[in-house]
Every structure is written in structure tokens, then in C-alpha cells.
Amino acid sequence: DAGVIQSPRHEVTEMGQEVTLRCKPISGHNSLFWYRQTMMRGLELLIYFNNNVPIDDSGMPEDRFSAKMPNASFSTLKIQPSEPRDSAVYFCASSLEAGGSETQYFGPGTRLLVL
Amino acid sequence: AQKVTQAQTEISVVEKEDVTLDCVYETRDTTYYLFWYKQPPSGELVFLIRRNSFDEQNEISGRYSWNFQKSTSSFNFTITASQVVDSAVYFCALRSNNAGNMLTFGGGTRLMVKP
Numbered sequence: 001d002a003g004v005i006q007s008p009r010h011e012v013t014e015m016g017q018e019v020t021l022r023c024k025p026i027s028g029h030n031s032l033f034w035y036r037q038t039m040m041r042g043l044e045l046l047i048y049f050n051n052n053v054p055i056d057d058s059g060m061p062e063d064r065f066s067a068k069m070p071n072a073s074f075s076t077l078k079i080q081p082s083e084p085r086d087s088a089v090y091f092c093a094s095s096l097e098a099g100g101s102e103t104q105y106f107g108p109g110t111r112l113l114v115l
Numbered sequence: 116a117q118k119v120t121q122a123q124t125e126i127s128v129v130e131k132e133d134v135t136l137d138c139v140y141e142t143r144d145t146t147y148y149l150f151w152y153k154q155p156p157s158g159e160l161v162f163l164i165r166r167n168s169f170d171e172q173n174e175i176s177g178r179y180s181w182n183f184q185k186s187t188s189s190f191n192f193t194i195t196a197s198q199v200v201d202s203a204v205y206f207c208a209l210r211s212n213n214a215g216n217m218l219t220f221g222g223g224t225r226l227m228v229k230p
């Protein structure tokens with residue numbers, strides 16, 4: 001079975017440009033999570049969806065960040081405009097939530113560098 | 116509030132040595148779940164184990180074993196006869212029902228196994 005798929009795996013862009021990260025969760029999973037990993041702050045939850053609905057976006061750093069999940073098999077995280085401090089590894093994870101105990105499975109991550 | 120502490124930021128051992136990675140957690144909830152993830156140099160996050168708060172039975176999987184002790188709020192991870200391929204950053208994480216689906220990660224322990 002395919003795991004969580006993320007694209008692109010690497011992205012280099014210039015400050016001010018729009019960046020779109022993509023995620024395909026594991027088929028059948030009903031929850032999707034976006035995390036950011038940096039040396040300074042470790043792993044942070046940005047936002048999570050349940051049944052395609054955003055449940056908690058309190059981790060989204062600012063209005064430049066937005067996330068969508070138009071259907072059960074696709075989600076995007078967009079940064080507009082991007083800034084050098086957004087450079088990080090962005091992970092998408094999915095799980096099948098059935099009672100609050102399910103395991104989150106992570107994608108390979110997108111390594112973003114904003115120059 | 117939830118918190119996970121991995122006091123060891125970096126450990127270096129020689130191949131075939133046993134090594135224990137410490138994890139201490141804080142939560143006010145009586146029902147919670149503990150996880151370990153491995154992040155090898157390639158960068159992906161690999162799920163290793165999940166433990167429920169009501170199951171303190173220790174677990175062994177090959178060279179890996181986990182010691183869960185509620186009395187000390189610890190969930191330690193031991194690798195027996197370490198190998199170079201075990202070199203990675205290991206993350207302990209906590210999730211409780213009252214925190215929704217949010218995973219709280221520790222800061223990670225970087226394990227270096229030298230030949």
C-alpha cells in the first residue's frame with residue numbers, strides 16, 4: 001500500500017514568491033495533518049483536518065499560510081508571500097480516527113528553502 | 116497542557132552496545148497514548164510503536180524494547196546490540212483525548228552508532 005505522498009520533495013524559491021505544497025493521504029484515512037520541522041522549534045503542528053474539514057488551525061503562523069482539503073485524497077499548504085524564515089521541512093501525516101487513539105503516518109516531507 | 120521531554124539531545128555509542136533513549140511526559144489526562152518515531156538521515160518520520168496509558172506491559176520487537184512506567188511518567192526506548200543503521204533522530208510523542216488529535220513531540224534524541 002502507498003504511504004502518504006508529498007510533492008515536491010524539495011523546493012527552492014525566492015522571497016515573495018508563492019509556494020504550494022501538496023499531500024495525498026493514505027487511502028481510507030479520514031484525518032490529515034500538516035507539520036513544520038525546524039532546528040529551532042522542532043516539530044510543530046500547523047493544522048489538521050478531519051473528514052476534509054479544518055478542525056484546528058491554531059498552529060498556522062500567520063495569514064500568509066493557508067491550507068485546503070478539497071477532497072479526501074488531496075490537500076495543499078500554501079505560503080504567499082514566502083519569506084526566508086519559512087525555510088523548513090514540511091510534513092504531511094494522515095490517520096484513521098476512530099476513537100482518539102490512532103497512529104499518524106508521515107509522508108517523506110517537503111524541504112523548503114526560501115532565499 | 117502536555118509536554119514531552121527528551122533530555123538526551125545526542126548519544127554516541129559503538130556498534131553492538133546497548134543504548135536507552137529516555138522520554139518523560141506530562142499530561143493531566145488519564146487516557147493518553149505514547150509514540151516513538153524514527154527519523155533517519157534521509158529525513159522521513161517512521162512510526163515505531165504506540166502505547167496506551169492503560170497498558171503498562173513492556174514490549175519487545177527484535178532488538179527494540181520499550182519500558183512504560185506510569186509511576187515515573189516515562190516511556191523509555193532501548194536498542195540492544197546497536198547497529199550503524201540505527202543512527203537516526205528518535206522522537207517520543209504524546210497524545211491525549213482531551214487534546215484532540217494533536218501529537219506533542221519531544222525535542223528528539225540524535226543517536227550516532229559508530230562502527
